[in-house]
Amino acid sequence: MTHSAAPQGEKKTNLLGMTEEELRKFFEEIGEAPYRGKQIFSWIYKKQISDFTPVTGFTKELRARLSEVAGIGYPEVVSAEESPTDGTTKLLLQLEDGNKIETVLIPREKSPDDEGSLRETVCVSTQVGCPLDCKFCATGAMKFTRNLTAAEVIGQVFIAQRYARKRVTNVVFMGMGEPLLNHETVSKVIRLLTDDSSVNIRARGITVSTAGIAEKLTLIAKDPVKFRLAISLHSLDDEVRSLLMPINRKYSLAQLLPAVREFYMLRRDRITFEYILFDGLNDTNADVARLTKLSRDIPLKINLLRYHPLDHLSRLGLEVDPVAHNLRPSARIEEFADRLRSNGITVFVRSNSGEDIDGACGQLAAKNARRTRKPKVNT
Numbered sequence: 393m394t395h396s397a398a399p400q401g402e403k404k405t406n407l408l409g410m411t412e413e414e415l416r417k418f419f420e421e422i423g424e425a426p427y428r429g430k431q432i433f434s435w436i437y438k439k440q441i442s443d444f445t446p447v448t449g450f451t452k453e454l455r456a457r458l459s460e461v462a463g464i465g466y467p468e469v470v471s472a473e474e475s476p477t478d479g480t481t482k483l484l485l486q487l488e489d490g491n492k493i494e495t496v497l498i499p500r501e502k503s504p505d506d507e508g509s510l511r512e513t514v515c516v517s518t519q520v521g522c523p524l525d526c527k528f529c530a531t532g533a534m535k536f537t538r539n540l541t542a543a544e545v546i547g548q549v550f551i552a553q554r555y556a557r558k559r560v561t562n563v564v565f566m567g568m569g570e571p572l573l574n575h576e577t578v579s580k581v582i583r584l585l586t587d588d589s590s591v592n593i594r595a596r597g598i599t600v601s602t603a604g605i606a607e608k609l610t611l612i613a614k615d616p617v618k619f620r621l622a623i624s625l626h627s628l629d630d631e632v633r634s635l636l637m638p639i640n641r642k643y644s645l646a647q648l649l650p651a652v653r654e655f656y657m658l659r660r661d662r663i664t665f666e667y668i669l670f671d672g673l674n675d676t677n678a679d680v681a682r683l684t685k686l687s688r689d690i691p692l693k694i695n696l697l698r699y700h701p702l703d704h705l706s707r708l709g710l711e712v713d714p715v716a717h718n719l720r721p722s723a724r725i726e727e728f729a730d731r732l733r734s735n736g737i738t739v740f741v742r743s744n745s746g747e748d749i750d751g752a753c754g755q756l757a758a759k760n761a762r763r764t765r766k767p768k769v770n771t
């Protein structure tokens with residue numbers, strides 16, 4: 393692809409999301425010196441410019457020429473909803489094709505496992521909608537539209553950083569979509585975020601959370617890019633897990649857990665398992681015993697989460713009795729955590745950051761989509 397001046401009405405090349413190598417190639421293709429790619433890389437990712445005006449190392453003519461064929465395109469902020477209780481902010485963003493996604497900014501959360509340091513976390517989406525249909529997730533109720541591009545994923549981090557006016561220290565791939573179904577983009581964005589000529593986020597500040605696509609896990613384990621892994625587990629009983637997460641019918645625990653173990657053996661970094669508690673469904677003594685057995689096989693920690701109440705609770709209620717499997721009060725979550733801890737497992741009871749603004753995965757965009765779509769009837 394060549395990049396002569398984009399004729400009127402033709403799409404300009406978005407330089408956001410490109411690696412340094414891709415930028416060098418781009419400059420070469422427009423007849424400029426490839427080292428310009430290295431220069432612009434730092435302006436795009438370190439200084440996070442939105443246009444070429446501030447690029448002092450370029451002549452006026454080069455900046456004008458560049459503006460004719462290229463741009464630095466970010467998603468557009470449609471709305472921002474801030475929790476009055478914990479400051480969590482949910483940004484609804486519109487993409488170039490009109491699709492909407494969400495990004496959540498979790499300010500100054502104390503890190504429970506990182507020497508208590510303070511952090512500024514951004515939770516990013518990787519897909520528009522999600523094909524996996526987890527029954528506790530609002531995004532799962534939306535139809536899957538497409539994977540996000542690298543520009544759309546890294547753009548979320550930079551927009552959140554601008555909004556917060558603080559340096560982002562942590563990025564979690566835990567928003568709308570299954571990251572491992574867009575793993576090439578996710579891998580590229582992590583490389584860009586951890587590059588020391590870019591925002592230089594440390595690898596331990598990056599977490600990829602997956603519902604458990606076993607074969608992709610095996611693939612990404614061998615990727616040199618560094619990040620921490622979280623598995624959305626919720627049960628170690630295939631029947632219960634399949635009820636909550638239909639993907640478990642395709643990748644059962646017998647496939648998933650060896651892939652997780654292999655990931656650990658290659659990376660030697662403790663894996664986080666996320667576990668939403670439902671009364672009587674996944675909190676029995678047998679569940680404690682299964683989790684304990686797993687902890688002896690794979691070094692792990694468990695994040696216990698409270699289910700966020702929403703009107704899509706009925707999705708779950710169609711298959712799981714909503715009365716019997718109601719929200720757990722905090723004391724009961726602590727009691728389950730203590731049972732695990734007494735077996736030597738590291739457990740964190742996660743705060744409900746943003747619960748009052750529906751700050752869980754997919755909930756704001758799903759709400760927005762529900763205004764324009766016919767509600768999906770769960771089958």
Ligand code: SF4
Binds near residue numbers: 533568624
């Ligand atoms: S929990 Fe994650 S993987 Fe499951 S439907 Fe929601 S976005 Fe998709």
